[in-house]
Amino acid sequence: MAVYDVTLTHTEKVAEGTLALFFGRPDGFEYKAGQCVRLVLQNPPETDDEGNGRILSLASGPAEAELMVATRLRDTAFKRVLGGLQPGTVLTLKGPYGDFTLPADTTVPLVFITGGIGITPVRSMLLQALTEQREVTLLYANRRPQDAAFLGELQRAVLGHTTVTLVPVMTACDSWQGEKGHIDVALLRRYVPGVQSPLYYLDGPPALVSAMRLMLAEAGVPADRIRTEEFAGY
Ligand SMILES: Cc1cc2nc3c(=O)[nH]c(=O)nc-3n(C[C@H](O)[C@H](O)[C@H](O)COP(=O)(O)OP(=O)(O)OC[C@H]3O[C@@H](n4cnc5c(N)ncnc54)[C@H](O)[C@@H]3O)c2cc1C
Known part of the structure:
Protein backbone atom coordinates (compact mmCIF):
# COMPACT_ATOMS: atom_id res chain seq x y z
CA MET A 1 0.00 0.00 0.00
CA ALA A 2 1.35 3.44 -0.94
CA VAL A 3 1.90 5.88 1.93
CA TYR A 4 2.78 9.55 1.47
CA ASP A 5 3.40 12.62 3.61
CA VAL A 6 1.21 15.49 2.39
CA THR A 7 1.45 19.15 3.42
CA LEU A 8 -1.66 21.27 3.95
CA THR A 9 -1.47 24.41 1.80
CA HIS A 10 -4.79 26.01 2.75
CA THR A 11 -8.37 25.39 3.77
CA GLU A 12 -11.61 26.88 2.49
CA LYS A 13 -15.18 26.86 3.77
CA VAL A 14 -17.15 25.42 0.82
CA ALA A 15 -20.60 25.26 2.47
CA GLU A 16 -22.06 25.71 5.90
CA GLY A 17 -20.07 23.57 8.35
CA THR A 18 -18.10 22.12 5.45
CA LEU A 19 -14.36 22.48 5.02
CA ALA A 20 -12.17 21.77 1.99
CA LEU A 21 -8.51 21.01 2.67
CA PHE A 22 -5.89 21.41 -0.05
CA PHE A 23 -2.57 19.57 -0.12
CA GLY A 24 0.51 19.68 -2.30
CA ARG A 25 0.54 16.61 -4.52
CA PRO A 26 3.37 14.27 -3.51
CA ASP A 27 5.78 13.09 -6.20
CA GLY A 28 4.55 9.92 -7.86
CA PHE A 29 1.00 10.09 -6.52
CA GLU A 30 -1.44 9.17 -9.30
CA TYR A 31 -5.18 8.58 -8.95
CA LYS A 32 -8.36 8.22 -10.96
CA ALA A 33 -11.26 10.65 -10.63
CA GLY A 34 -13.64 9.29 -7.98
CA GLN A 35 -11.08 7.43 -5.86
CA CYS A 36 -10.59 7.93 -2.13
CA VAL A 37 -7.68 7.99 0.33
CA ARG A 38 -7.17 7.42 4.01
CA LEU A 39 -6.04 10.67 5.62
CA VAL A 40 -4.29 10.29 8.96
CA LEU A 41 -3.40 13.00 11.49
CA GLN A 42 0.17 12.83 12.80
CA ASN A 43 0.37 13.10 16.62
CA PRO A 44 -3.00 14.83 17.06
CA PRO A 45 -3.75 16.49 20.42
CA GLU A 46 -6.82 14.26 20.87
CA THR A 47 -8.19 11.02 19.42
CA ASP A 48 -11.17 8.64 19.77
CA ASP A 49 -12.24 5.05 19.12
CA GLU A 50 -12.30 5.61 15.35
CA GLY A 51 -8.57 6.43 15.44
CA ASN A 52 -6.58 9.25 13.85
CA GLY A 53 -7.64 8.67 10.26
CA ARG A 54 -10.73 8.63 8.04
CA ILE A 55 -11.46 7.53 4.48
CA LEU A 56 -12.14 10.63 2.40
CA SER A 57 -12.83 10.90 -1.32
CA LEU A 58 -10.53 13.05 -3.40
CA ALA A 59 -12.75 15.90 -4.53
CA SER A 60 -9.96 17.26 -6.73
CA GLY A 61 -9.71 16.15 -10.33
CA PRO A 62 -6.57 14.32 -11.47
CA ALA A 63 -5.77 17.25 -13.79
CA GLU A 64 -5.74 19.74 -10.90
CA ALA A 65 -2.38 20.69 -9.38
CA GLU A 66 -3.34 20.13 -5.73
CA LEU A 67 -5.13 17.34 -3.90
CA MET A 68 -8.35 18.34 -2.17
CA VAL A 69 -10.74 16.64 0.24
CA ALA A 70 -13.87 18.08 1.84
CA THR A 71 -15.80 17.10 4.92
CA ARG A 72 -18.69 18.09 7.14
CA LEU A 73 -17.12 19.33 10.40
CA ARG A 74 -18.89 17.32 13.09
CA ASP A 75 -18.02 17.17 16.77
CA THR A 76 -15.61 14.20 16.72
CA ALA A 77 -11.96 14.26 17.78
CA PHE A 78 -10.74 13.80 14.19
CA LYS A 79 -12.92 16.60 12.83
CA ARG A 80 -12.12 18.97 15.69
CA VAL A 81 -8.39 18.59 15.00
CA LEU A 82 -8.89 18.74 11.22
CA GLY A 83 -10.87 21.97 11.51
CA GLY A 84 -8.03 23.70 13.38
CA LEU A 85 -5.11 22.63 11.19
CA GLN A 86 -2.72 25.35 10.03
CA PRO A 87 -1.08 25.54 6.59
CA GLY A 88 2.22 23.68 6.66
CA THR A 89 0.86 20.80 8.78
CA VAL A 90 1.99 17.40 7.49
CA LEU A 91 -0.51 14.50 7.38
CA THR A 92 -0.19 10.91 6.21
CA LEU A 93 -2.08 9.89 3.08
CA LYS A 94 -2.66 6.24 2.19
CA GLY A 95 -4.07 5.11 -1.12
CA PRO A 96 -5.58 5.78 -3.56
CA TYR A 97 -8.37 3.23 -3.19
CA GLY A 98 -11.61 2.33 -4.88
CA ASP A 99 -13.25 1.63 -8.21
CA PHE A 100 -16.03 4.23 -8.01
CA THR A 101 -14.56 5.70 -11.17
CA LEU A 102 -15.60 6.63 -14.70
CA PRO A 103 -16.14 3.83 -17.25
CA ALA A 104 -13.45 3.41 -19.90
CA ASP A 105 -16.05 3.93 -22.66
CA THR A 106 -16.46 7.72 -22.90
CA THR A 107 -19.66 7.40 -24.99
CA VAL A 108 -21.82 5.88 -22.21
CA PRO A 109 -24.25 8.48 -20.81
C1 LIG B 1 -15.42 5.28 0.37
C2 LIG B 1 -15.71 6.38 1.37
C3 LIG B 1 -15.57 7.70 0.99
C4 LIG B 1 -15.82 8.72 1.91
N1 LIG B 1 -15.66 10.01 1.52
C5 LIG B 1 -15.91 11.00 2.41
C6 LIG B 1 -15.74 12.37 2.04
O1 LIG B 1 -15.34 12.70 0.92
N2 LIG B 1 -16.01 13.32 2.98
C7 LIG B 1 -16.45 12.98 4.25
O2 LIG B 1 -16.68 13.89 5.04
N3 LIG B 1 -16.60 11.71 4.61
C8 LIG B 1 -16.35 10.71 3.73
N4 LIG B 1 -16.50 9.41 4.13
C9 LIG B 1 -16.95 9.14 5.52
C10 LIG B 1 -15.76 9.33 6.47
O3 LIG B 1 -14.85 8.25 6.35
C11 LIG B 1 -16.23 9.44 7.93
O4 LIG B 1 -16.84 8.24 8.32
C12 LIG B 1 -17.21 10.56 8.13
O5 LIG B 1 -16.64 11.77 7.68
C13 LIG B 1 -17.61 10.66 9.61
O6 LIG B 1 -16.48 10.94 10.37
P1 LIG B 1 -16.68 11.57 11.81
O7 LIG B 1 -15.31 11.78 12.39
O8 LIG B 1 -17.56 12.77 11.70
O9 LIG B 1 -17.48 10.49 12.61
P2 LIG B 1 -16.93 9.10 13.17
O10 LIG B 1 -16.18 9.30 14.44
O11 LIG B 1 -16.21 8.37 12.10
O12 LIG B 1 -18.33 8.45 13.44
C14 LIG B 1 -18.46 7.28 14.18
C15 LIG B 1 -19.93 7.00 14.38
O13 LIG B 1 -20.52 8.04 15.17
C16 LIG B 1 -21.61 8.62 14.50
N5 LIG B 1 -21.53 10.09 14.65
C17 LIG B 1 -20.42 10.81 14.85
N6 LIG B 1 -20.71 12.11 14.94
C18 LIG B 1 -22.04 12.22 14.82
C19 LIG B 1 -22.94 13.30 14.83
N7 LIG B 1 -22.55 14.57 15.01
N8 LIG B 1 -24.24 13.02 14.64
C20 LIG B 1 -24.66 11.76 14.47
N9 LIG B 1 -23.86 10.70 14.46
C21 LIG B 1 -22.57 10.92 14.63
C22 LIG B 1 -21.49 8.22 13.04
O14 LIG B 1 -22.77 7.99 12.47
C23 LIG B 1 -20.71 6.93 13.10
O15 LIG B 1 -21.56 5.82 13.17
C24 LIG B 1 -16.24 8.38 3.23
C25 LIG B 1 -16.37 7.05 3.61
C26 LIG B 1 -16.11 6.06 2.70
C27 LIG B 1 -16.25 4.62 3.14
Whole structure:
Protein backbone atom coordinates (compact mmCIF):
# COMPACT_ATOMS: atom_id res chain seq x y z
CA MET A 1 0.00 0.00 0.00
CA ALA A 2 1.35 3.44 -0.94
CA VAL A 3 1.90 5.88 1.93
CA TYR A 4 2.78 9.55 1.47
CA ASP A 5 3.40 12.62 3.61
CA VAL A 6 1.21 15.49 2.39
CA THR A 7 1.45 19.15 3.42
CA LEU A 8 -1.66 21.27 3.95
CA THR A 9 -1.47 24.41 1.80
CA HIS A 10 -4.79 26.01 2.75
CA THR A 11 -8.37 25.39 3.77
CA GLU A 12 -11.61 26.88 2.49
CA LYS A 13 -15.18 26.86 3.77
CA VAL A 14 -17.15 25.42 0.82
CA ALA A 15 -20.60 25.26 2.47
CA GLU A 16 -22.06 25.71 5.90
CA GLY A 17 -20.07 23.57 8.35
CA THR A 18 -18.10 22.12 5.45
CA LEU A 19 -14.36 22.48 5.02
CA ALA A 20 -12.17 21.77 1.99
CA LEU A 21 -8.51 21.01 2.67
CA PHE A 22 -5.89 21.41 -0.05
CA PHE A 23 -2.57 19.57 -0.12
CA GLY A 24 0.51 19.68 -2.30
CA ARG A 25 0.54 16.61 -4.52
CA PRO A 26 3.37 14.27 -3.51
CA ASP A 27 5.78 13.09 -6.20
CA GLY A 28 4.55 9.92 -7.86
CA PHE A 29 1.00 10.09 -6.52
CA GLU A 30 -1.44 9.17 -9.30
CA TYR A 31 -5.18 8.58 -8.95
CA LYS A 32 -8.36 8.22 -10.96
CA ALA A 33 -11.26 10.65 -10.63
CA GLY A 34 -13.64 9.29 -7.98
CA GLN A 35 -11.08 7.43 -5.86
CA CYS A 36 -10.59 7.93 -2.13
CA VAL A 37 -7.68 7.99 0.33
CA ARG A 38 -7.17 7.42 4.01
CA LEU A 39 -6.04 10.67 5.62
CA VAL A 40 -4.29 10.29 8.96
CA LEU A 41 -3.40 13.00 11.49
CA GLN A 42 0.17 12.83 12.80
CA ASN A 43 0.37 13.10 16.62
CA PRO A 44 -3.00 14.83 17.06
CA PRO A 45 -3.75 16.49 20.42
CA GLU A 46 -6.82 14.26 20.87
CA THR A 47 -8.19 11.02 19.42
CA ASP A 48 -11.17 8.64 19.77
CA ASP A 49 -12.24 5.05 19.12
CA GLU A 50 -12.30 5.61 15.35
CA GLY A 51 -8.57 6.43 15.44
CA ASN A 52 -6.58 9.25 13.85
CA GLY A 53 -7.64 8.67 10.26
CA ARG A 54 -10.73 8.63 8.04
CA ILE A 55 -11.46 7.53 4.48
CA LEU A 56 -12.14 10.63 2.40
CA SER A 57 -12.83 10.90 -1.32
CA LEU A 58 -10.53 13.05 -3.40
CA ALA A 59 -12.75 15.90 -4.53
CA SER A 60 -9.96 17.26 -6.73
CA GLY A 61 -9.71 16.15 -10.33
CA PRO A 62 -6.57 14.32 -11.47
CA ALA A 63 -5.77 17.25 -13.79
CA GLU A 64 -5.74 19.74 -10.90
CA ALA A 65 -2.38 20.69 -9.38
CA GLU A 66 -3.34 20.13 -5.73
CA LEU A 67 -5.13 17.34 -3.90
CA MET A 68 -8.35 18.34 -2.17
CA VAL A 69 -10.74 16.64 0.24
CA ALA A 70 -13.87 18.08 1.84
CA THR A 71 -15.80 17.10 4.92
CA ARG A 72 -18.69 18.09 7.14
CA LEU A 73 -17.12 19.33 10.40
CA ARG A 74 -18.89 17.32 13.09
CA ASP A 75 -18.02 17.17 16.77
CA THR A 76 -15.61 14.20 16.72
CA ALA A 77 -11.96 14.26 17.78
CA PHE A 78 -10.74 13.80 14.19
CA LYS A 79 -12.92 16.60 12.83
CA ARG A 80 -12.12 18.97 15.69
CA VAL A 81 -8.39 18.59 15.00
CA LEU A 82 -8.89 18.74 11.22
CA GLY A 83 -10.87 21.97 11.51
CA GLY A 84 -8.03 23.70 13.38
CA LEU A 85 -5.11 22.63 11.19
CA GLN A 86 -2.72 25.35 10.03
CA PRO A 87 -1.08 25.54 6.59
CA GLY A 88 2.22 23.68 6.66
CA THR A 89 0.86 20.80 8.78
CA VAL A 90 1.99 17.40 7.49
CA LEU A 91 -0.51 14.50 7.38
CA THR A 92 -0.19 10.91 6.21
CA LEU A 93 -2.08 9.89 3.08
CA LYS A 94 -2.66 6.24 2.19
CA GLY A 95 -4.07 5.11 -1.12
CA PRO A 96 -5.58 5.78 -3.56
CA TYR A 97 -8.37 3.23 -3.19
CA GLY A 98 -11.61 2.33 -4.88
CA ASP A 99 -13.25 1.63 -8.21
CA PHE A 100 -16.03 4.23 -8.01
CA THR A 101 -14.56 5.70 -11.17
CA LEU A 102 -15.60 6.63 -14.70
CA PRO A 103 -16.14 3.83 -17.25
CA ALA A 104 -13.45 3.41 -19.90
CA ASP A 105 -16.05 3.93 -22.66
CA THR A 106 -16.46 7.72 -22.90
CA THR A 107 -19.66 7.40 -24.99
CA VAL A 108 -21.82 5.88 -22.21
CA PRO A 109 -24.25 8.48 -20.81
CA LEU A 110 -23.75 8.94 -17.06
CA VAL A 111 -26.17 10.01 -14.33
CA PHE A 112 -24.78 11.00 -10.94
CA ILE A 113 -27.25 11.17 -8.06
CA THR A 114 -25.87 12.47 -4.81
CA GLY A 115 -26.54 14.73 -1.88
CA GLY A 116 -24.65 16.67 0.75
CA ILE A 117 -21.04 15.67 1.20
CA GLY A 118 -21.52 12.90 -1.39
CA ILE A 119 -20.56 15.52 -3.96
CA THR A 120 -16.83 14.98 -3.28
CA PRO A 121 -16.02 12.12 -5.72
CA VAL A 122 -18.65 13.49 -8.13
CA ARG A 123 -16.86 16.85 -8.34
CA SER A 124 -13.71 14.96 -9.34
CA MET A 125 -15.48 12.79 -11.93
CA LEU A 126 -17.52 15.66 -13.35
CA LEU A 127 -14.40 17.78 -13.98
CA GLN A 128 -12.77 14.78 -15.67
CA ALA A 129 -15.94 14.08 -17.71
CA LEU A 130 -15.95 17.68 -18.99
CA THR A 131 -12.49 17.22 -20.50
CA GLU A 132 -13.71 14.08 -22.28
CA GLN A 133 -16.99 15.56 -23.63
CA ARG A 134 -19.00 12.87 -21.85
CA GLU A 135 -22.78 13.05 -21.61
CA VAL A 136 -23.54 13.65 -17.92
CA THR A 137 -26.56 14.48 -15.78
CA LEU A 138 -25.98 15.39 -12.11
CA LEU A 139 -28.89 15.44 -9.66
CA TYR A 140 -27.46 17.11 -6.54
CA ALA A 141 -29.68 17.24 -3.44
CA ASN A 142 -29.17 19.47 -0.41
CA ARG A 143 -31.41 20.92 2.25
CA ARG A 144 -30.59 24.54 1.34
CA PRO A 145 -28.25 26.29 -1.14
CA GLN A 146 -25.85 27.20 1.66
CA ASP A 147 -25.40 23.47 2.37
CA ALA A 148 -24.45 22.66 -1.23
CA ALA A 149 -20.66 22.40 -1.43
CA PHE A 150 -19.10 23.36 -4.78
CA LEU A 151 -22.49 24.19 -6.33
CA GLY A 152 -21.60 27.63 -7.71
CA GLU A 153 -18.23 26.43 -8.93
CA LEU A 154 -19.75 23.43 -10.72
CA GLN A 155 -22.49 25.55 -12.28
CA ARG A 156 -19.80 27.82 -13.73
CA ALA A 157 -17.71 24.84 -14.89
CA VAL A 158 -20.57 23.28 -16.88
CA LEU A 159 -21.68 26.56 -18.54
CA GLY A 160 -21.55 26.14 -22.30
CA HIS A 161 -21.13 22.34 -22.10
CA THR A 162 -24.21 21.15 -23.96
CA THR A 163 -23.67 17.50 -23.00
CA VAL A 164 -23.84 18.23 -19.25
CA THR A 165 -26.95 18.93 -17.17
CA LEU A 166 -26.59 19.96 -13.52
CA VAL A 167 -29.80 19.88 -11.49
CA PRO A 168 -29.56 21.27 -7.94
CA VAL A 169 -32.45 20.03 -5.80
CA MET A 170 -33.32 21.65 -2.44
CA THR A 171 -35.31 19.68 0.11
CA ALA A 172 -35.82 22.41 2.74
CA CYS A 173 -35.89 25.79 1.00
CA ASP A 174 -39.28 27.20 -0.01
CA SER A 175 -37.75 30.20 -1.76
CA TRP A 176 -35.60 28.03 -4.08
CA GLN A 177 -36.50 28.71 -7.72
CA GLY A 178 -35.33 25.34 -9.04
CA GLU A 179 -36.26 21.73 -8.21
CA LYS A 180 -37.57 21.21 -4.67
CA GLY A 181 -38.36 18.17 -2.53
CA HIS A 182 -36.88 14.71 -2.64
CA ILE A 183 -35.52 13.21 -5.83
CA ASP A 184 -38.18 10.83 -7.15
CA VAL A 185 -39.02 8.96 -10.35
CA ALA A 186 -40.92 11.92 -11.81
CA LEU A 187 -37.94 14.26 -11.32
CA LEU A 188 -35.57 11.67 -12.77
CA ARG A 189 -37.76 11.28 -15.90
CA ARG A 190 -37.84 15.07 -16.40
CA TYR A 191 -34.06 15.16 -16.88
CA VAL A 192 -33.28 11.63 -18.08
CA PRO A 193 -35.82 10.70 -20.77
CA GLY A 194 -34.51 7.18 -21.51
CA VAL A 195 -34.00 6.17 -17.90
CA GLN A 196 -32.81 2.65 -18.68
CA SER A 197 -29.80 3.43 -20.86
CA PRO A 198 -27.36 5.49 -18.74
CA LEU A 199 -24.91 4.22 -16.16
CA TYR A 200 -25.91 5.51 -12.70
CA TYR A 201 -23.55 6.55 -9.90
CA LEU A 202 -25.06 6.85 -6.42
CA ASP A 203 -22.95 7.92 -3.45
CA GLY A 204 -23.06 9.62 -0.08
CA PRO A 205 -24.59 8.78 3.28
CA PRO A 206 -25.90 5.16 3.29
CA ALA A 207 -29.54 6.23 3.81
CA LEU A 208 -29.42 8.40 0.67
CA VAL A 209 -27.80 5.65 -1.40
CA SER A 210 -30.43 3.07 -0.41
CA ALA A 211 -33.30 5.50 -1.04
CA MET A 212 -31.94 6.30 -4.52
CA ARG A 213 -31.39 2.61 -5.27
CA LEU A 214 -35.08 1.94 -4.48
CA MET A 215 -36.10 4.94 -6.60
CA LEU A 216 -34.11 3.62 -9.58
CA ALA A 217 -35.64 0.14 -9.16
CA GLU A 218 -39.09 1.77 -9.20
CA ALA A 219 -38.09 3.56 -12.42
CA GLY A 220 -37.15 0.20 -13.96
CA VAL A 221 -33.38 0.76 -14.09
CA PRO A 222 -31.57 -2.62 -14.17
CA ALA A 223 -29.33 -3.21 -11.13
CA ASP A 224 -26.30 -3.77 -13.35
CA ARG A 225 -26.55 -0.14 -14.57
CA ILE A 226 -26.04 1.16 -11.01
CA ARG A 227 -22.74 1.80 -9.21
CA THR A 228 -22.72 2.86 -5.58
CA GLU A 229 -20.37 4.11 -2.90
CA GLU A 230 -21.58 4.53 0.66
CA PHE A 231 -19.91 6.98 3.01
CA ALA A 232 -19.98 4.69 6.06
CA GLY A 233 -19.85 6.92 9.15
CA TYR A 234 -22.69 9.24 8.14
C1 LIG B 1 -15.42 5.28 0.37
C2 LIG B 1 -15.71 6.38 1.37
C3 LIG B 1 -15.57 7.70 0.99
C4 LIG B 1 -15.82 8.72 1.91
N1 LIG B 1 -15.66 10.01 1.52
C5 LIG B 1 -15.91 11.00 2.41
C6 LIG B 1 -15.74 12.37 2.04
O1 LIG B 1 -15.34 12.70 0.92
N2 LIG B 1 -16.01 13.32 2.98
C7 LIG B 1 -16.45 12.98 4.25
O2 LIG B 1 -16.68 13.89 5.04
N3 LIG B 1 -16.60 11.71 4.61
C8 LIG B 1 -16.35 10.71 3.73
N4 LIG B 1 -16.50 9.41 4.13
C9 LIG B 1 -16.95 9.14 5.52
C10 LIG B 1 -15.76 9.33 6.47
O3 LIG B 1 -14.85 8.25 6.35
C11 LIG B 1 -16.23 9.44 7.93
O4 LIG B 1 -16.84 8.24 8.32
C12 LIG B 1 -17.21 10.56 8.13
O5 LIG B 1 -16.64 11.77 7.68
C13 LIG B 1 -17.61 10.66 9.61
O6 LIG B 1 -16.48 10.94 10.37
P1 LIG B 1 -16.68 11.57 11.81
O7 LIG B 1 -15.31 11.78 12.39
O8 LIG B 1 -17.56 12.77 11.70
O9 LIG B 1 -17.48 10.49 12.61
P2 LIG B 1 -16.93 9.10 13.17
O10 LIG B 1 -16.18 9.30 14.44
O11 LIG B 1 -16.21 8.37 12.10
O12 LIG B 1 -18.33 8.45 13.44
C14 LIG B 1 -18.46 7.28 14.18
C15 LIG B 1 -19.93 7.00 14.38
O13 LIG B 1 -20.52 8.04 15.17
C16 LIG B 1 -21.61 8.62 14.50
N5 LIG B 1 -21.53 10.09 14.65
C17 LIG B 1 -20.42 10.81 14.85
N6 LIG B 1 -20.71 12.11 14.94
C18 LIG B 1 -22.04 12.22 14.82
C19 LIG B 1 -22.94 13.30 14.83
N7 LIG B 1 -22.55 14.57 15.01
N8 LIG B 1 -24.24 13.02 14.64
C20 LIG B 1 -24.66 11.76 14.47
N9 LIG B 1 -23.86 10.70 14.46
C21 LIG B 1 -22.57 10.92 14.63
C22 LIG B 1 -21.49 8.22 13.04
O14 LIG B 1 -22.77 7.99 12.47
C23 LIG B 1 -20.71 6.93 13.10
O15 LIG B 1 -21.56 5.82 13.17
C24 LIG B 1 -16.24 8.38 3.23
C25 LIG B 1 -16.37 7.05 3.61
C26 LIG B 1 -16.11 6.06 2.70
C27 LIG B 1 -16.25 4.62 3.14
